[in-house]
Structures are given as C-alpha cells and as structure tokens.
Amino acid sequence: MARRSARTVFPVLPAVVWQPGLPVHGSRSWVIVVGEAGLPAAAKEAGERLGVDLDRLLEVQEAAGFGRAAGSTAAYPLLTGEVAEVLLAGAGAGTPRDLRHAGAAIARFGRGKDEVTVVVAEGIDDAGLQAFAEGVVLGSFTFHRKTVDTGKPVVGRIELTDGTDEDRDDAIDRGLVVGRTGWLAREFATTPSNEKDPAWMAARATELAGATGLDVTVWDEKQLAADGFGGILAVGKGSARPPRFIRLDYTPPGATDDTPYVVLVGKGITYDTGGLSLKPREGMVSMKRDMTGGGSVIATMSALRDLGAKVKVTGLICSAENMPSGTAYRPDDVIRHYGGRTTEVKNTDAEGRLVLADGLAYAVKELEPDVIVDIATLTGAIKVSLGSMLYGGLFATDDALADNLADAGEASGERLWRMPLPDEYTELISTPIADSVNSSKGPGSITAALFLKAFAGDVPWAHLDLSSIAESPADALEYTTGATGAGARLLTTWLTGDTPTAGIG
Template identity: 55%
Template sequence: MPLSPYLLLPRASYGQGLSAVTPARADAEPASPDRAGATAAPATQDAQLLAVPFGADLAPEIDLPLPAAGLLAHYAATGAAGEVVEVPVANGDTVGRVLLYGVGDGSATDLRKAGAAVARRGKDKDAIRVVLPEGPVAAFVEGALLATYTFRVGVAKSTPTVIEFVGDGAETEAEVARGDVVARAVALARDLANMPSSVKTPAWLAERAAEQGVTAKVWDEEQLRSGKFGGILAVGQGSVSPPRLIQLSYEPEGATRHVVLVGKGITYDTGGLSLKRGDSMKFMKTDMAGGAVVIAVLGALASLGVRVRVTGLIAAAENSFSGMAQRPSDVITQYGGRTVEVLNTDAEGRLVMADALAYADAELDPDVMVDIATLTGAISIALGKDLGAVFASDDDLAAELAEAAESTGERIWRMPLIDDYTPALDSTVADLANIEAGSTYGAGSITAALFLREFTGKRPWAHLDIAGVGRSSADEGIFSKGATGYGVRLLLEWLSSR
C-alpha cells in the first residue's frame, strides 16, 4: 500500500534519540505485512521530528528553549486541530525539532485533522515520532496515514516516511491497529480508482477483487448473457474489454443480518455515443470509485471483526463507443425482465447497477441494500465537493448512515425521493426511460435515484451518490489529488456498529 509504514513505541522512551541527522537506513529491510494486515516498519535509528500534543508533558530529555506555555503564547497558538508550532531543540552537537500540535476539541474529526497535519509536516523526512493524543486514537492514526498517501505508476519517487507512534496499553494498540486497517482500506479504494484505464479493464478489476480474502464469484460476458444481465451487457458492448459482474461474500459465523452493497464499476466512461466533452472525460478513470469502495470494504471486514453477513456486488463495464455500442433510443431488458429505453448512453451507471440491485433482490434475500456510485453530475451542483448525498427508502437506515458519516467525517446530506417526479421516467416504448424524457423537473440526481429504486423490490435501500466527493483536486488534509476513497470509512463504521 502507498502509505507510510509505522511502528508503535512505548511512551517511556519517546524523547530519546531525537536527531536532525538523516538516519542511515541502507541495511533496513523492506516493510512487510504482519498477521493483522498492518504494515510493520524497520526501527529507525533516530526520528528527525518529534510531534507532541499541546499540553502533554515533555520527556525530560527534551530541553525546549522556553517553557512550552510561553512558546505557544508567543506564537498565539490556540490549540486548534491541525495547528502546528515548530520548535528547535538542542541534541548534543546537532539541532532537532519538536512539533507541538493542536487537537481541537479532541473529537474524532479534530484528531483526524491533527494526524493529517502532523504527518504532512514529516513527509520529506526519513522518520517522524508522534506522541499519540488522548481520545479516539484510531481517527488520529487514520488521518496521519491517509495524509501520506501517494499514487504513482512505476517506481516510487522516494522512500516513504516511517511514522513512529508513541503510546502504551492494549487499548491504544487496538486503536492504532483499527486506524491502520481503515486507512489501508481507503488507500486500496484510491489505488483502484486512480489506476489508468489502460490497465484497469473489468477483468482486471475482477482479479483485484478476488485478492481480498473473501469468497469471489465473477460472471464473464457469456455468463452475463445466459443470466440475462441486459444492462451490464448493453453498457459494455461498445468496448473491446468485456464487462463483468463481481460478487464478494463475507459470511462470519453466527451472523443473523445480511447486507448487500452494490458499487458502480465503470472502468472508463466516454459517455458512449452520447459522448462527453474532453474536459469532462479526463477524470473518468475514477468512474468506478463506488465499486472500488465496495471491494475495499469487503476486504477489511474480517480484520475489524464485523459480525454482519455482507455481500458486495460490483457491476463492471467500460462505456465506450464503436460500431457495436448501444444507441440512444435502444430498448434493453434488465435482469428480471424490466425494459428500459436508453435515451442517453452517458446515463450508463444506473443501467449496470439496476441489474445488480435486481439480482440482489431476487437471489440474495438481503435485509438491506446500499449502493454507492459516482452517478450524477447534478449532485455536485446541488451539494458541491464536500458533501455526499444519501437517498433512502427507510428513515432508520438513513439515520444510521448519517450517524456513521458524522463519526467518520465523511459527511452526507439526505436528499428527497420525490414520488411526483417518477413520471419523468415514463417511456412510450418501454417500462422506463433511463433519463427524464422531455421532463421539466431538471432534478437529475433525484430521478436517477428513483430509477434505481425501481429495482430494489421495496426492500430497505439507500443510494449514496458520490460524484462530487469521490475525487479531490488538491493535496490537503487527508486527501491527495485524485480519488478520495470516500465511502470506505462511512460504510465500515456503519457495518461495525450494526
């Protein structure tokens, strides 16, 4: 994973060996996974930076030029989350540096922000030693690790910074391990979404999904045809890379509840014959971000001890254009027999997901279904780039997801399912149209959600539209330019709490 490796050190020794000299690591062995799936790192000779939360007692070896309180007052430091005051300290004949960092109100949101700020200050260093704050340590670890995320095809630019977390006790150890599992699941989702589509075909995505340590089943194009998955086939027929339906199954002993997660897996989206503009097409390698989230979530459930049975469905296809591509005005038959008039081939995500939802309803008998997709540009206009959307047929489910979103900082806003808008999807030649047919409503994200609802069999269901939050344009906080992995932390928290 492209995150910094880390160690957990005892608190008693955190001030020892602080140095401004780059440690010699020529003999260090590469990081390797341990039994829990965390990444262990070779011990560094010295940490180049030491980070300590505001108000913490400093180790006696650390001799600040002024008392900590005086330094903070000098810099007008308030202790806000993400605030960092850098102080030089003497260390023999060298000069080391201490980072005093703010933790805000100590909430998970503020500690996640603090962890990211501290890790970013150490990004160009060989190692940084971080005294853990009090409170929800897992969130701090998530923030620190996610802030170090990089994606690069080929050789990495440099050796990643080793983060040496300092803390004591079994509870702290468990919190650090949880933060690590969650951060690496998010990194996996980012990796999958950031991978160029010249590599990332539906078959490639299915191979990566099968590596997650859960039971995998994959339908190839012939099996999709015999199974009558008309939506996935129609979207994928214009590409030289055939579509796939991927099923991942996590079945812990004693589970009594069954959740199905459905992810949009469009590995590249040209818009098909309803061709996108060039500027809009540049980012379409991440149009399978929802599918990436489902894969990453399924891979992390065992490490977190989730006791719910979870089935993940990823409907994967490349939406391309050719002489074989579907045309506007084509009528397709979705899984289960509903017919759909395709008025816009760039509204393809709902076609592949409709097959997966209908299959889940007919064959898997879930207690609840949640889908996640970069589905509509309209949601970005409605909510911007910082809020995901949730549409839900069940108030309790919507409330549970909102609570998980608040806890993880992956904020959502509930959007309405307005039944009066359903006639916008009427077709004169099929059961449904895939977009508003000559409608005056102009509510593209709502009608897209209403389209998906038609295939859920009236089961409790929620739809997460992450088109606005699935990509970041800046390296800031826990995010790096590119895919964000939005939804992994939210869904893991929701499933862990059920």
C-alpha cells in the same frame, strides 16, 4: 506508489504504535500536538528531554501565525542534541474529526523520515486515537508512475504517546485498517484506465478475497449474456475490453439464519467517455475514477474479517467500460435488465444506473437480503445540490437505515446529507416504450435515485451518490489531491459497528 510486500496484496502503510510513557530515546523528529486547551500534559517532560521551552516556542510560533486549528503546523529546527526538529501540530477541539486531520498533517511532515515521535494530550478516547491513525494512513497516500523525481517515501513509523503508562494499541490498529480501506479505494480510483479495465477489477477483487477469507465469483461476458445481465452488457458493448460482474461474500464466524444480511452494490465503470452521447474533453478528464463505488465496495469487503464484522455481507461490483464504437449501445435502444425490467435509453452517458440496476435486481431475486445499499459516483447534479467536499448524497426508503448510515458518515469523516425521494417525480422517467427511461430533464440526482428504487423492490434500500466528495482539489484535511476513494471508510465504519442494521425494516 506504496511499496508492496511479496506476501500481501495490501500497500505497506506507516506503522503507528502506542508508546507507554515518554520514550527514553525518541526519534530525531518530534511532534507536539496542540489543542485549544494548549500543550499536552506531557509537554513539560518532553521539553526537558528536547532541551526546548515548549511554552515559549508555542508563544513565538503563534506570534508568527501558527494557529491551533486541526491540521495547522509549524516546524522548529534544533541545532544541537540528538533531536533534529520539533513540529507543533494543531488539533483544534480534539474531536475525532480534528485528530484525523492532525494525523494527516503529521504524515505529510513525516515523508522521507524513518520515525517520528508524537506527543498528544492525555485522555484522548478510543474514537480519537482511531481517527488519528486513520489520518496518518490517509495523509500518507501516494500514487504515481514516475521514473524520476518520485518524491519522498511515506514515514516508516509513528510512535504515539501521551506520557502515561496506558496500552492503547487496539484503537490504533482499528484505525489503520479503516484507513487502509480509504487507501485501497483511492488506489483503485487513481489507477489509469490503460491499466484498469473490468478484468483488472475482477483480478484485484480476487487477490484481496484470497488474502482476507472472502468467497469470490466472477461473471465474464458469456456468463453475463447467459444469465440476462442486459444493463452491464449494453454499457460494455462499445469497448474492446468486456464487462465483468463480481461477487464477494463475507460470513462472520458463528453466523446463523438469523444473522442480518447486507448487500452492497457498487458502480464499477472503469472509464466513462459517455459512449455515443460523448462527453467533452473536459468532462472526460478524471473519469478513470468513475469506478469509485465499486472500488469502495472491494476495499470495504477486504476489512470485514480483520475488524470482526457481525453481519453477513455480499459485495456486488458491476463493471464495464463505456466507450463509443460501431458496437456501442445507442439512444433509443431498449435494454432488458436482470429479472426482466426494461429501460429505454435516452442518454448513453447515464450508464451507471444501468449497470447498478442489474446488480440490485440480482440482489433482490437471488440473495434475499435484509438491506441493500448501492454506492456510486452517479450524477453531476449532486454536486449542484451539495457542492464539493462537504457532503455526499443519501437517498433511502427506510428512516433507520438512513440514520445509521448518516451516523457512520459522521464518525468516518465521509458525511452524508439525506435527499428526498418524492413519488411525484417518477413521471419524469416514464415512457410508453419501456418501464422507464434512463435520463430526463429535472432534478437529476433525484430522478436517478428513483430509477434505481424500482429495482430494489420492497427491501430496505439506500443509494449513495458520492460524486460530490469523490475528488479533492488540494492536499487538505485527510486527503491528497485527486480521487478520495469516497465511501470505503463510511461503509466499513457502518458494517463493523455493533448494530449496523438496528431498527431497519
């Protein structure tokens, strides 16, 4: 796991700095970023510094199989001089997405090194530099509880230059903060559930709130019962570790009554066995990450002040552990949610929507926001619809909100595909016993979204079902194997844009 400073609750990330002009004395490891157009303009001067014919090196490495696609690499050791090695790193067409992947590949190359000098193409815009810095952070991610063979530490410093005298630190600094949200969300999702429970989630949220100027309120099980949070309480009843409801508030400087107000609601199931509707063993593995939505909300909230978000934001995390026991909730139970709406339980493994329902109802009744977005690893059905690691599912009642989120998904690398919300399927979750059921046959991700829609009232609302992008099977693109922390970069990119609520309502 990354080193922690005693003065911060954040992980210690690689330093990425912009170097105007080629450094006179660079590091012992140099990287030359190669795009479809070939070597960067500064390659000739860099080659002279290194004592290497970079045109010839590229020719030889391409003959040996090196491609210019984003993230591809080829290392070349140097036997004389101060520099020990040169890495050619592909950047494809040089889009922000390509540069994010290149940054991650360079971070993997840099493990165990104190410093790496990177030469990029001249003319990369701010979005590209930001994405590169994000990639460095995301490709550096590590988490373990090993006592031996702990692996190489993250690279200490990456010195980035295109050979010109420009100063580009602002774009890089923004990329480091956005990348940090992805790191934090992964860290939350990867933490084993013998350490992580709802109280742990509340404690980490409180730490980060203190470090980033957020207000925080936490409901324990007694306060949840007193205030009528029936969904969160029901899901948490089977566990010896009680549930929590966490509220984080960010208010931008100079906010007025006219400042747009957004509420995020995150699913925080710290372990999901399925409850009495018990999952098979294979289905339980990786369920420590079933709080990815809640973790992404916390990570997003922690970046808003650093990035100067112009909207008011409240983050609500609905956290419980779904366990089977003599006190667990049962199929056929009827739950009364915050605000009074009722649900008949048909499957205790459809628990995420039950806790989110309380959060949505609280937001509508108590906060009166302009926009609500909930985020969860909610259904396996979304993976059937969208596959793995390409798109997350987006459901929305407002076209402008859907477009704004989709644009943020493209910019952040966490892409979304809009799914339908047909009223015709509402009958699939109807019951004569309660206002709705929590599970039914049919298109599972759509009926789950329709269940939640009823709790959002008339507020413009979007539901992000990110199970399809929550787990990377390999070290690839900007990800390391395991939990991706899906949603944190997407939400941060959206909320810190110039007009995140433009056209909504």
